[in-house]
Amino acid sequence: MIKNLASLLLPRILRFRKEAFLLWKAFWAPGTPLYLKLATLGAVAYLVWPMDLLPDIIPLAGLVDDVILIPLIVSWIVSRLPRPAPVHAEGPVIDGTARRL
Numbered sequence: 001m002i003k004n005l006a007s008l009l010l011p012r013i014l015r016f017r018k019e020a021f022l023l024w025k026a027f028w029a030p031g032t033p034l035y036l037k038l039a040t041l042g043a044v045a046y047l048v049w050p051m052d053l054l055p056d057i058i059p060l061a062g063l064v065d066d067v068i069l070i071p072l073i074v075s076w077i078v079s080r081l082p083r084p085a086p087v088h089a090e091g092p093v094i095d096g097t098a099r100r101l
Contacts, residue, residue, distance in 0.1 A: 016071045019078045026081050036077055043073045 026032045027040050047070055055062050 012071070016074065019071075019074050022078055022081070023074055026078075031082060033082070036080060039073070039077050043070060043077070046070070046073070 023040055027037055047066065
């Protein structure tokens, strides 16, 4: 049972780690919308603020809301980040780095 639980949680933990890193990079990117930056600050404030939906005084329940809500919030913000425009290779690309032979 513990191996089954670990096999379910490990991919989610690794995905959360990637999403948190992506969110950090997106927070400092100038192309990220302001409302997503504010949502990121709100998630960080909820994590460090002493007032929670369920107080940490309640055994286990106070920590479970942080463990569940923060990854959900991070996933929501990352899902709304703007995607870079796809690059089409239909014609020649002129970027100033080509040399003449």
